[in-house]
Amino acid sequence: MGVQFEHIDLLYQAFTHSSYVNEHRRKLFTDNERLEFLGDAVLELAVSKYLFQRYSSMSEGEMTKLRAAIVCEPSLVIFANELNFGEYVLLGKGEELTGGRTRPALLADVFESYIGALYLEHGLEAVISFLEKVVYPKVETGAFSHVMDYKSQLQELIQQGNNGSLTYEIVEESGPAHSRTFVSRVLLDGKELGNGHGKSKKEAEQHAAQTAIKEIKQQSKSQEG
Structure with missing residues (x-):
């Protein structure tokens, strides 16, 4: 994706599931749950800004409905799968055996945690540039037309x-x-x-x-x- 991380630990954290941390307690691994929390908020802000600027005639209610469709779990899973994020997640053996690598909730969380890491490393503009490649084109081509006015x-x-x-x-x-x-x-x-x-x-x-x-x-x- 052309994104460089100076703080590589952020990238590792974004792709580290709690099950992996639980199985490697002797090593200093940190799971991605805090980054997911941050990424969720950053993603909502970035999408809100995009909709506000791009669709000047949309009402507040219409923008809210469309944003909800863009940042919901099924949509985030699609974005994560297109980037093959599931392949890079560090999982515990139990989570791996039960299909965690393809579990929708896990993939959606990883996408949000990556957004959080990207925000900490490069700021909001980098997040927006990333979304311009991965998310916004789908809005433009009608992937969410079922909720649009x-x-x-x-x-x-x-x-x-x-x-x-x-x-x-x-x-x-x-x-x-x-x-x-x-x-x-x-x-x-x-x-x-x-x-x-x-x-x-x-x-x-x-x-x-x-x-x-x-x-x-x-x-x-x-x-x-």
Whole structure:
């Protein structure tokens, strides 16, 4: 990853599980639990800063939801596996025999402890540079789109190209009062980008924005081709 550690003991600590320490009591090994504590906080700060700066139209609630998806255990396991962190963990024999090297909680902890070590060695900017390679691209390419607001995503796409202003219109309502269906369309300077339906006006607008995003990305791929 191109990261140099002058204090190599920090790196060893980041990858030392408590089971290894327990089996080597005569040696001065330190487990990674304290670094994990620090890394958890640093990771949350770095991701918060990224979301705040990158998605200017996202509400506090939307950013909180997306951050939670990025820093949750399943996501951290994916990041750790892509870096093969599990191969480098120092484990006790018992933990090794029971599959600890691939245990999700252990991998997530190792990823956080590495963040903690990197922060102590090089500071927050180094952590951000690391995350720009490992984590942020996944947000950009839609890995967490299931928790993102499609209207916010569409707004960001349009703002990137300075391509005008978006408006939403409800063009159809149907069904009985207790079970209405709405159809919405989203327009860019009066030109329709997409449409969608839903059980509420907000849901219909979200689906219209989702359709528009797919259309824009398909057009972009066609132009690149």
